[in-house]
Amino acid sequence: MKDVFVLGAATxxxxxxxxxxxxxxxEASKKAIIESNIKPNDIQAGFVANAFSLAEKQGHLGPIIMSGLGIPDVPASTIESACSSGASAIREAWVNIGAGIYDCMLVTGVEKVSQLDTITATTYFSFGSDYIFEGACGASFPGLYGSIARAHMTKYGTTEEQLANVAVKNHENAMFNPNAHFHKKITVDDVMNSIVVASPLKLFDACPFSDGAASAVLCSEEFLRRMNGHASEAIKIVASGRAGGTGALHQRPDLTTLNSAVLAAREAFKRANLGPKDIDFLEVHDCFTIAELVALEDLGFYPRGQAAKATEEGQTKPGGQTPVNPSGGLKAKGHPVGATGVGQVVEVYEQLNGRAGQRQIKDARIALTHNVGATGGSCAVHIFEKR
Ligand SMILES: CC(C)(COP(=O)(O)OP(=O)(O)OC[C@H]1O[C@@H](n2cnc3c(N)ncnc32)[C@H](O)[C@@H]1OP(=O)(O)O)[C@@H](O)C(=O)NCCC(=O)NCCS
Known part of the structure; x- marks a missing residue:
């Protein structure tokens, strides 16, 4: 396996x-290409991360994007893995470059759903669940994550106020992210008093429906060398881990953990020969506030049932011992499904290059991303390091 790098990334x-x-x-692809100091012709292949482009009556986005970049002969296909499409596409590009098939690839994640009304968007999104047993029975994602939250509260005594702390922190972080969906500071009371979406989850416990795109250029070490010093901002993908889980929640023995995240993190940490203590900050999949707490426990940053207290104590704030979602996370930066996992890489790229402005994590050198499909039917974890 050859070393693989993120040459440039943009959103x-x-x-x-x-x-x-x-x-x-x-827009995102062109920005990433410029950021990478390459020409479109340098790209040998690509992946598009996308889940719902049929909502615009347009599938098969790969050729459209490559044609728009003036390189119609370059192959690009869609990776669909629900909300983890982005990280899954990064993973597949990592495999291709690592195996020596290509030297330079473009990964672009995109979603456009704001033209849909709430019921239609919720229904489309529920196609990513085990639809026969969940979506079709009315259990859409807020309901499914509501069940996870309820199970966590019952097993560990987690409170609704503790869930609210996650939203307050991520909305605060997003204030410093010019590309975030929301620039709105909120309080625990705002969360507690917001409308119930799927008890115990309320409006401010949920990520929004977002449009957006994010793009990253991945390359081999040989390619970097050929750039003759014009790739000073490249970051190394130290490791990738990926795993699956049951599509439906009722097939799981325990709702307070996503096994795919546990397994993906295990693979990534093993490949990197690192552990949670080595990570300077994380971007995790907080599609609902409970998901951030479960992520921190699944990834091994906190013992089971302890992430809520740690969050309450401010340990996951930018200045804390485990900064989580400095970008604002899915909760406040937004969740354009296919773009999300690639967007996490953009945040890591900017942070590790010291370019995150007011949300910069001091001395950040090693970072981890965690991107979940649906309620954990798929998960990909990546670890990055500044070269
Ligand atoms: C929570 C949810 C139902 C709210 O949708 P909605 O009721 O249609 O909300 P609207 O779009 O009508 O917006 C109403 C207001 O709430 C705000 N809002 C919408 N969603 C919000 C969210 N998640 N967090 C904070 N504010 C939100 C809007 O900005 C708007 O504010 P304004 O009146 O000041 O302009 C929707 O955001 C949702 O389902 N989110 C989860 C998406 C999801 O499941 N993703 C997959 C995860 S696995």
């Missing part, structure tokens, strides 16, 4: 956009 602003998926994807 559009997340939120409600008037642009189409193809326009968003092209």
């Amino acid at each position: 559009t602003k997340y939120g409600k956009s008037l642009l189409s998926a193809r326009e968003l994807a092209l």
Whole structure:
């Protein structure tokens, strides 16, 4: 396996956009190419991370993006892995470059859903669950994560106020992210008084429906060398881990953990020969506040049932011992499904290069990303290091 690097990465602003998926994807791709100091012709292949482009009556985005970049002969196919499509596409590019098939690849994640009304968007998203047993029975993602939250509260005594702390922190972090969906500071009371979406989860416990795109150029060490010093901001993908889990929650013995995250983290830490103590900050999949707490426990940063207290104590804030989601996370930066896992890489790229402005994590050198598909049917974990 050869070493693989992120040469450059960039994102559009997340939120409600008037642009189409193809326009968003092209904007992010062009920015990433410029950021990488390469020409489109340097790209040998690509992956598009996307889950719902059919909502715009447009599948098969790969050729459209490559044609828009002026390289129609370059192959690009879609990776769909629900909300973990982005990290799954990064993983597949890592495999391809690591195996020596390609030297330079473009990974672009994109989603455009704000044209859908809430019921339609919720229904489309529920196609990522085990639809026969969950979505079709009315158990959409807020309901499924509500069940996970309820199980965690019952088993570990986690409170609704402790869940609210996650939202308060991530909204605060997003204040310093110009590309975030929300720039709105909130309090625990705001969360507690917001409308119930799926008890115990309320409006401010949920990520929004976001549009947006994020893009990363991945390359081999040989490619970096050929760039003759024009790749000073490249970061190394130290390790990748990926695993699956049951599609449906009722097939699991314990709702307070996502086994795919446990297994993906185990693979990534083993490949990197590192552990949680080596990580300077994390971007985790906080699609609902409970998901951030479960992530921190699944990834081994806190013992079971302890992440809520740690969050309450401020340990996961930017200045704390385990900074989590300095970007604002899915909760406040936003969750354009296909883009999310690639967007986490953009945050890592900016942080490890000391370019995160007011949200910069001091002396950040090693970072971890965690991107979950649905309620854990899939998960990919990556570890990055500044060269
Ligand atoms: C929570 C949810 C139902 C709210 O949707 P909605 O009721 O249609 O909300 P609207 O779009 O009508 O927005 C109403 C207001 O709430 C705000 N808002 C919407 N979602 C929000 C969220 N998740 N957090 C904070 N504010 C939110 C809007 O900005 C808007 O504010 P404004 O009136 O000041 O402009 C929706 O965001 C949701 O389902 N989120 C989860 C998405 C999901 O499941 N993703 C997959 C995860 S696995």
